[in-house]
Amino acid sequence: MAVVKDIETETRIRIVAVGDVHLRIDTPPAIDRSLHEAAADADLVLLTGDLTDNGRLPEVEKLAGLLSGIEAPTYAVLGNHDRRSLRRREFRRVLESGGVALLDGDSTVVTVTNGVRIGLVGIGGYGGGFWPDEAPDLLSTRLSQAVAVRARREAVRLEAALDALALEDTDLTIVTMHYAPTTSTLGLEPMLKHWMLGNSILGRVVDRHDVTLVVHGHAHLGNYEGATPGGTPVRNVALPVVGRPAVIEVDADGTVHDIVPSPDAIAIEASRVARATDSP
Numbered sequence: 001m002a003v004v005k006d007i008e009t010e011t012r013i014r015i016v017a018v019g020d021v022h023l024r025i026d027t028p029p030a031i032d033r034s035l036h037e038a039a040a041d042a043d044l045v046l047l048t049g050d051l052t053d054n055g056r057l058p059e060v061e062k063l064a065g066l067l068s069g070i071e072a073p074t075y076a077v078l079g080n081h082d083r084r085s086l087r088r089r090e091f092r093r094v095l096e097s098g099g100v101a102l103l104d105g106d107s108t109v110v111t112v113t114n115g116v117r118i119g120l121v122g123i124g125g126y127g128g129g130f131w132p133d134e135a136p137d138l139l140s141t142r143l144s145q146a147v148a149v150r151a152r153r154e155a156v157r158l159e160a161a162l163d164a165l166a167l168e169d170t171d172l173t174i175v176t177m178h179y180a181p182t183t184s185t186l187g188l189e190p191m192l193k194h195w196m197l198g199n200s201i202l203g204r205v206v207d208r209h210d211v212t213l214v215v216h217g218h219a220h221l222g223n224y225e226g227a228t229p230g231g232t233p234v235r236n237v238a239l240p241v242v243g244r245p246a247v248i249e250v251d252a253d254g255t256v257h258d259i260v261p262s263p264d265a266i267a268i269e270a271s272r273v274a275r276a277t278d279s280p
């Protein structure tokens, strides 16, 4: 009997996303098998930064070895721990030798096997906080000015990359970043640390464009599911949050389906966060 595939399934894409692996040379990687298993039937693998613990070349060499053999197109952004690298060009070269393309304020279009054209933007992002939702006076003036300058620069680069992508013929637009564009995925992170974890300008830039999904990491105590103020779905795929690579499916019309973690696991996590943050 012929297998009839419904049209939605045919145009659905499968993304595997993970960040904050913090790979060190003296400890075994926490994701080796789970990443390869998840990536085996993925259309796209997205790595949201802090892939290494100190940006050292032996760490990125170990990472490249771990990633080699993954056939799905694989893209990464740098996290603050990767940026500790003193040999950034070599870091990138080694990463690329493992089949990973680094996106640093860049956009690209990936056509997956079922013909869906995915516009991808990748950028590290930066901290700065979530003013006006949260008070801006948590930092010394000099530090906050330095952070604000860099935060704005990253937001300008994100805007330029999304503007460039808007000229392309794509079905979906996915943004990968390290820092968070919203507080809705910061979960149990203390509010005093929010300025280190992301900023609201990134979220506003996302909301000015037709973005299907944002994946980020960096907030280890955060929660998985959130959205920008404008309603763009955001997922915090930091390994300490999900415990394994996240698996997300997206229909060609932009509907997002969470596979790993499951909707049940997401609901349990949401009630745990709500209980913890509601307590007086």
Ligand SMILES: [Fe+2]
Residues within 6 Å of the ligand: 020, 022, 050, 079, 081, 218, 220
């Ligand atoms: Fe991290």
Ligand SMILES: [Fe+2]
Residues within 6 Å of the ligand: 050, 079, 080, 081, 178, 217, 218
């Ligand atoms: Fe980080």
